[in-house]
Amino acid sequence: MIQVSHLTKFYGPRAAVNDLSFAVKKGEIVGFLGPNGAGKSTTMKILTGFMPASAGSAKIAGYDVFENAIEVKRNIGFLPENPPVYPEMQVGDYLVFAAQLHQVAKEKIRTAVDHALTKTSLGDVRKRLIGNLSKGYRQRVGLAQALVHNPAVLILDEPTVGLDPKQIIEIRELIKGLGGEHTVILSSHILPEVTATCERIIVINQGRIVAEDTIDQLTARIKKGLIYSLVVKNPAQEGVSAIRKIPGIQTVTQVGPKLVIEIQPGSSEVRDQIVEAAVKREMGVLEFSAEKVSLEEIFLQLTTIETPIENAGVAV
Amino acid sequence: MSPRNVWTIARKDFRTYFMSPIAYIIIAGFMLIMGWMFFYTLSHFEMQNMQYQQFNMGKSPSITDGIIRPVYGNMNVIFLFLVPFITMRLFSEEKKQHTIELLMTSPITLSEIILGKFLSSLLLVVIMLGITLVYPITLFATGNPELGPIVTSYIGTLLLASCYLSLGIFFSSLTENQIVAGSLTFASALFFWLVNWASQAAGPVWSEVLNYLSLISHYNNFGQGLLNSSDVIYYLSFIGIGLFLTHRVLDSFRWR
Ligand SMILES: Nc1ncnc2c1ncn2[C@@H]1O[C@H](COP(=O)(O)OP(=O)(O)OP(=O)(O)O)[C@@H](O)[C@H]1O
Numbered sequence A: 001m002i003q004v005s006h007l008t009k010f011y012g013p014r015a016a017v018n019d020l021s022f023a024v025k026k027g028e029i030v031g032f033l034g035p036n037g038a039g040k041s042t043t044m045k046i047l048t049g050f051m052p053a054s055a056g057s058a059k060i061a062g063y064d065v066f067e068n069a070i071e072v073k074r075n076i077g078f079l080p081e082n083p084p085v086y087p088e089m090q091v092g093d094y095l096v097f098a099a100q101l102h103q104v105a106k107e108k109i110r111t112a113v114d115h116a117l118t119k120t121s122l123g124d125v126r127k128r129l130i131g132n133l134s135k136g137y138r139q140r141v142g143l144a145q146a147l148v149h150n151p152a153v154l155i156l157d158e159p160t161v162g163l164d165p166k167q168i169i170e171i172r173e174l175i176k177g178l179g180g181e182h183t184v185i186l187s188s189h190i191l192p193e194v195t196a197t198c199e200r201i202i203v204i205n206q207g208r209i210v211a212e213d214t215i216d217q218l219t220a221r222i223k224k225g226l227i228y229s230l231v232v233k234n235p236a237q238e239g240v241s242a243i244r245k246i247p248g249i250q251t252v253t254q255v256g257p258k259l260v261i262e263i264q265p266g267s268s269e270v271r272d273q274i275v276e277a278a279v280k281r282e283m284g285v286l287e288f289s290a291e292k293v294s295l296e297e298i299f300l301q302l303t304t305i306e307t308p309i310e311n312a313g314v315a316v
Numbered sequence B: 001m002s003p004r005n006v007w008t009i010a011r012k013d014f015r016t017y018f019m020s021p022i023a024y025i026i027i028a029g030f031m032l033i034m035g036w037m038f039f040y041t042l043s044h045f046e047m048q049n050m051q052y053q054q055f056n057m058g059k060s061p062s063i064t065d066g067i068i069r070p071v072y073g074n075m076n077v078i079f080l081f082l083v084p085f086i087t088m089r090l091f092s093e094e095k096k097q098h099t100i101e102l103l104m105t106s107p108i109t110l111s112e113i114i115l116g117k118f119l120s121s122l123l124l125v126v127i128m129l130g131i132t133l134v135y136p137i138t139l140f141a142t143g144n145p146e147l148g149p150i151v152t153s154y155i156g157t158l159l160l161a162s163c164y165l166s167l168g169i170f171f172s173s174l175t176e177n178q179i180v181a182g183s184l185t186f187a188s189a190l191f192f193w194l195v196n197w198a199s200q201a202a203g204p205v206w207s208e209v210l211n212y213l214s215l216i217s218h219y220n221n222f223g224q225g226l227l228n229s230s231d232v233i234y235y236l237s238f239i240g241i242g243l244f245l246t247h248r249v250l251d252s253f254r255w256r
């Protein structure tokens, strides 16, 4: 349903998104997880045709997001980072406008709006001015807007930001229910957010994908331990197998002169033994370092605890 | 280009005018100034007429010269002041509220968005002009004015106001600050309006060029009841260029 290949976006000289490739199947719910500034919003803006990429391509429902922008836009519902609502409009009128923008047939607009209001529990505020609603309600109006034309693909940028815990649970249930029929990409920098709703996560950091897997696999990988790399002059086989035999070492993968060594958690003392073994076998150590961005480090930057939000969700 | 999409945008923006006091203030201000202007011109004209008859000074000025031309000429000046308020929010507010993201990720083209916004502001101007129809109606009820100059004055005024609208929409696309957009619109509209003053001081070639560029110099014919294709083409090109540049600006913002 969604196919992204080598997507790159420069803001001036800086790459906000760097060589991103991934695919999402029909009916899947995929979480885009990454710390602030990772490039989540930028990727979503490219996918929705809001802005073009500097390089690479993306296809949604078989259409290129740049060349067939209108066809792509017909198939997606987008909730941007800031809900794109008109404060001077009533909730109901706004959703009618959103439906018209997406060319929902005239006779179907009423039902479409009713559905979107029900799904987001906004029935009570239908006649209220959006400008008078609390942030949480405005966020939900933004979500209703993304749903109103019943799009095949939903792209939701931090859909539960600003909601109170009860609403967060409701919206998560809503998003989970969208899977199967709709394809959903949602972004978050909160780990439990994606684990609660998504089947698969794509972890991005500084514009690059650092991991892409199911939730279970990823958590297993985080628990796995640390990864070091050893660069040597002479990656002789006997040296490599000697390192492999050191207790506490999980895997050793050889990439040219570089050995990627994964160690068990809590056994950092094996580092001495690795270097010792390499020196003893006269491998000629050039460099020994922790992998620059280990998954663990990324996760440390992510919020792993949900903070309850006060004052949200109560209409003024 | 789908008329339905253009209309979706136009209707939304037209309604927005009436959701805040702005449209009411603009229309009320316009009616007040124009009403005063019309009755002042009318009474002045009657007095003049009376004097001509009293002192037998020959043929008195026509209704076209004495009323139509000054009233509609002044209306153009008033539009110069009011249009910045009509157009200033059209794109700047969409940018500020991030609603531009909704428009630009919907299956409608940028041209449809721009035309829709132009249409919404044009509708407001048409309504304002519609209200002023009471003046020619009054004239027909009490005297015997020529129809031609009245019709061409309306065409000319609508075209001239549309030029200001196009200019205003362009400046609104440049900034998310309404006040900045409005001020730039007023300043540049005034500039295009006044260039022909400079043309009087310039040399023969420049004088021609500047005179051609001036927005009012093209209005003169309309005021006299003449529908000149070169004037119409000038105004239509002005509108087209303004909207085209708006398209360029909004398109290039996405590339940065
Ligand atoms: N319009 C812009 N001009 C210049 N740089 C930008 C612009 N928008 C985003 N950036 C930069 O691009 C990088 C990625 O930004 P992006 O908004 O995509 O991150 P994000 O993952 O959505 O972060 P957050 O969790 O804070 O929303 C950031 O370093 C940001 O500063």
Ligand SMILES: [Mg+2]
Residues within 6 Å of the ligand: A040, A041, A042, A081, A157
């Ligand atoms: Mg973001």
